Structure formats: C-alpha cells, structure tokens
Amino acid sequence: MSHDDALFDEVGALLSARGSWRFEPSPTPGTPPSWCLDIHGEIRLSVSVLAGTISVYDPSQDAQLDFGRPEELISWLDGNETRFLGG
Numbered sequence: 001m002s003h004d005d006a007l008f009d010e011v012g013a014l015l016s017a018r019g020s021w022r023f024e025p026s027p028t029p030g031t032p033p034s035w036c037l038d039i040h041g042e043i044r045l046s047v048s049v050l051a052g053t054i055s056v057y058d059p060s061q062d063a064q065l066d067f068g069r070p071e072e073l074i075s076w077l078d079g080n081e082t083r084f085l086g087g
C-alpha cells in the first residue's frame with residue numbers, strides 16, 4: 001500500500017464517522033478517488049489525497065485548501081463543516 005493509499009484510508013475512516021460523507025471512486029475521469037460531503041445529492045466538499053497532500057475542494061467557490069495531516073483537516077472541518085451542511 002502506498003503512502004497516499006494509507007493516508008486516504010485514514011482520512012476516509014475519519015470522514016465516514018462524521019456522517020453525510022461518502023466514498024466516490026472517481027468523480028470525473030482521470031481524477032483520484034475522493035470522499036464527498038453529499039447533501040441531498042449535491043456534493044458540497046470533496047477530499048482527495050495526492051502526493052501526500054490532503055486536498056479539500058469546494059465546488060461552489062471553485063476553491064481548494066490543502067492540508068498535510070488528517071488532524072489539520074479535521075480541525076478545519078470542526079470549524080467550517082456546518083456552513084456546508086445547510087440548504
């Protein structure tokens with residue numbers, strides 16, 4: 001298992017425990033698999049791992065944030081996830 005695979009699995013375990021997150025094998029052809037915050041069929045955030053970096057993509061803003069460790073991602077989500085959960 002590669003470092004990215006292990007990191008992706010670690011991130012996935014943390015996100016799946018939060019609820020409303022689902023695994024997406026590949027959102028578009030040629031992109032890595034991701035974990036998506038899916039609210040009523042709409043992807044609000046997606047999280048992928050590439051080259052040891054955890055990337056969070058916000059499609060509504062076409063913005064990406066990068067984190068080096070799962071703890072950084074979880075800390076950011078703890079402070080920001082609720083604004084993506086609303087209608």
